[in-house]
Amino acid sequence: MRKILVLLLLLGVSVYSQQNPTSADKVKQALAQKRTMVKNSLVKNIPFTNIGPTVMSGRVVDIDVNPINTNEFYVAYASGGLWHTKNNGNTFTPVMDNTDTQNIGDIAVDWKSNTIWVGTGENNSSRSSYAGIGILKSTDGGKNWENVGLYDSHHIGRVLINPNNPNEVIVGALGHLYSPNNERGIYKTTDGGKSWKRVLFINDDTGIIDVQPAPNNFNVLYAASWERDRKAWNFTGNGKNSAIYKSEDGGNSWKKISDNSGFPQGEGVGRIGLAVFDENTVYASHDSQFRRKQEGKKKSSTNALTKEDFKTMSVDEFLALSDKKLNSYLKMNGFQEKYRAENVKQMVRAGSVKPIDLAKYLENANSLLFDTPVVGAEVFKTTNGGKTWKKTHEGYLDDLYYSYGYYFGEIRVDPQDKDGIYILGVPILKSKDGGKTFTSISRENVHADHQALWVNSKVQGHLIDGNDGGLNVSYDDGESWLKLNTPPVGQFYAVYADNQKPYNVYGGLQDNGVWTATNNARISKAWYQSGKNPYESIMGGDGMQVQVDNRNADVVYTGYQFGNYFRINRETGRQKYIQPKHNLGESPYRFNWQTPILLSAHNQDILYLGGNKLHRSLNQGNDWETISADLTQGGKKGNVAYGTLTTISESPFQFGLIYTGSDDGLVHITKNGGGSWEVISNSLPKDLWVSRVIASKHKKERVYVTLNGYRWDDFTSYVYVSDDFGKTWKNIGTSIPNSPVNVIKEDPEKSELLYVGTDNGLYMSLDEGNSWEVFNNNLPNVAVHDLVIQPEAKELVVGTHGRSLYKANVSSLQELTKEVKSKENHIFSIENIRKGRFWGNSWSKWLKPNTPEFKIPFYVNGDKQVTIDIYNEDVKVNSLTVNAEKGINEAMFDVSFDEKGLKAFKKAKKEVILSKAKNGKTYLPKGKYTVKLGKEEKIFEIK
DSSP: OHHHHHHHHHOOOOOOOOOOOOOOOHHHHHHHHHHHHHOTTTTTTOOEEEOOSSSSOOOEEEEEEEEEOOOOEEEETTTEEEEEESTTTSSSSOTTTSOOOOOEEEEHHHHHHHEEEEEEESSSOOTOOOOOEEEEEEETTTOOOEEESOOOGEEEEEEEEEEEEEEEEEEEEESSSSOOOOOEEEESSSSSTTEEEEOOOTTTTTTEEEEEEEEEEEEEEEEEEEEOOEOOOOOOOOOOOEEEESSSSSSOOEEOOOTSSSSOOTTTTEEEEEESSSSOOOOEEEEEEEEEEOOOOOOOOOOOOOOOHHSSHHHHHHHHHHOOOOOOOHHHOOOOOTHHHHHHEEEETTTSSSHHHHHHHTTOHHHHTTOOOOOEEEEEEETTTOOEEEEEESOOTTTSSSGGGGOOOEEEEEEEEEEOOOOOOSSSSEEEETTSSEEEEOOSSSSSSSSEEEEEEESSOOOOEEEEEEEEEETTTTTSSSSSOSSSSBBBEEEOOOSSSSSOOOOEEEETEEEEEEETTSSTTTTHHOOSSEEEEEEEESOOOOOTTOOOTTTTEEEEEETEEEEEEEETEEEEEEOOOOOOSOOOOOOOOOTTTOOOOTTTTTTTSSSSSSSEEEEETOOOOEOOOOOOOOOSSSSSOOOOEEEEOOOOOSSOOEEEEETTTTTEEETTSSSOOEEEOOTSTTOOOEEEEEEOOOOTTHHHEHHHHHHHOOOOOEHHHEETSSSSSSOOTTSOOOOOOEEEESSSSSOEEEEETTTTTEEEEEESSOOOEOOOOOSSSSOEEEEETTTTTEEEEEEESOOEEEEEEHHHHHHHHHHHSSSSSOOOOOOOBBBOBBTTSSTTTOOOBBOEEEEEEEEEEESEEEEEEEEEEEEEEEEEEEEEEEEEEEHHHHHOOOHHHHHHHHHTTTSSOOOOOTTSSSSSSEEEEEEEEEEEEEEEEEO
């Protein structure tokens, strides 16, 4: 076997080892370990502040509305948790923040008993659909939660409650996304989740994406199975085991009803969605992956050349083309200026280029994806309980799914109109004639990519739509929509902070572009009055990485998926497309969905961009040179861009000392600006996604690497450090609870201080990774995709994939040394505060008075009650009693006198004039003050 592997490598064939999926038992252990770490964490009380944004929101997966009072409903976000409103979406409250996950596939609510069931793990099967941890249940409206099983189901398609028996629940489990597993199919409980019985199982690769009951008879159930296989390099969302099943005994037994019934069957059957009007009338949406029938070639009215023409064109035919016609093709398709008819023909004559290369030149991951000639979206209907099915429409439903049909698949029927149906895709379509014809009800303030729809069963035209951009409500059947985006549930891929004062944050989000705002922007509804949200959109598409020129913050580099990057001048509004282009005749570059870019710290005109090779521009992206060969294992056959670079880092100590990481497990180093490269990952686990490589800011020889096994269903926390340029590695991630790692960052001031973001939370180390502490205060168990530390503000900005952006002051961490930890008490540095004219007052008696908040950060070596005294010279002006926990704490001081302090100060400082504020408090005057905690003290000033 070893000889075969060596031979394959010598022949240039990529060899990929199969990773082992993390077992349900290990997932349980990791969750328990994290809960214990939270209790014991030295940093659990460091507060995190959510800084939005809310305006663009994130992906909704389900909506459950109170049938008695439709102003009350729950909204489930793919990776942002569960939110509750009682005022028709004017405000929302999160109700899952105390659970072990924020990842949701489907929800069901028994409104009579206030019981919520959450099937965790998103079911859309996209590149960032996170696994769940089974079924969560709350019997008190989300105050408390219990995990009631199915830990290894990973992704839940549907949860149904029997309206006549709330202890009877049906669950459609999809199972693992990236590996075969057994916990799939339909499960049923009759005892409220204490025990489960699997009532339908197809195989280890086929799960259940949808289950729907007949509205007035829960004994009649319809279900859709889905055979799917996702790998990092390929997604197959169809198979012969995708089908429709029916139960007539409340889910105890099932029968396949789609075979030989008029419904498609075979390898091309994709995702199926179901809508049941009554026991016999059912609609099914289908993402058909069968190829379209070959049609006669239509003559072009313009006779213009197309990409397909060059795939079969001979050299003689090519050379016979007119220069005008060929130049038109080259210009219209964005070929570089150097490729014009005369010189391209010369290249073909010389044999360095073939006619087919003019087609291949355009075929990147994006174009190949959308060129797939499949049938696509279809709608079928049965009126006899599934005995026969018939397609409702003629022709193709184009421009609904494009090539992402697996990402959609929801269909609804109006409970009051058997001919009124809605199908969800990139637009949302409505039919009033049983699916014969459709019209779009997408509108200008409704995001594309529709995932969930609630249709009022009592009031026609009342709809609530959930999409990748949040939530919309309509009262006129989709003719117009209101937007209900107040929860901060943005799904960030990347975050950046510039060096302005106040500094700006930037970030790229899933399907919501790139946005920026000052870090202290007020996140409220006040922007409706001004008409300008504090966050500004600067790029569309799926937003990606951001780099900002530190000489001129108006110069921003950013873009969207698959390496489509731009240089933007925000002052002038000009954009320049800067993606590097391969030469004609070469294989197209491969660009990752999240293509990495990096401005050199040594020269801000120098920009790096990673495809499968590393590209460098010396003039802000105007021109490119390729400074490496392929730095991956060479790609794999599939429909997802793979064999690409995912991360780039250049040492701040030396220009040209560069590291790269790839999605197929390779880490490279060059010490001479790309003159030569060396693989330094041979001793690391194989074939895993290199989520981050970081050249140390503190030691030239030091480099950090994180690996991510999410795309193998391997949830191990892989974190490594090397102190010899990657020759040897030390595993520093073993004490982090199992969860795929997305990012590691060094603190800019303290070399021992590290931060790590995983798919389930944020950790830090005070000792170079030998041990780890978990952050928890106002930071739920959510995927952390990216981190940045703003050095002057001493703030950590956290980009989460589901709960937007957070920030926390980390100056206390930078001061937390071994000496401090050995002390009984310690007060960290305290920022000065500026005296406010309106402290305790407001400009209207109807408004709450302005109350200052002054933070006093301190450390104690054990759980105890402490007293913090504030002095002005020898006069104690106030005293705070705090129940402190071992580690870092913060006492909040409102900068006022207490009663004793006021009397003492007036007696000692008779010359100082004090006045009581409208709220009855007297605030400290300008001056210097001393904070005392035991023997420790620190001075601050009110200016």
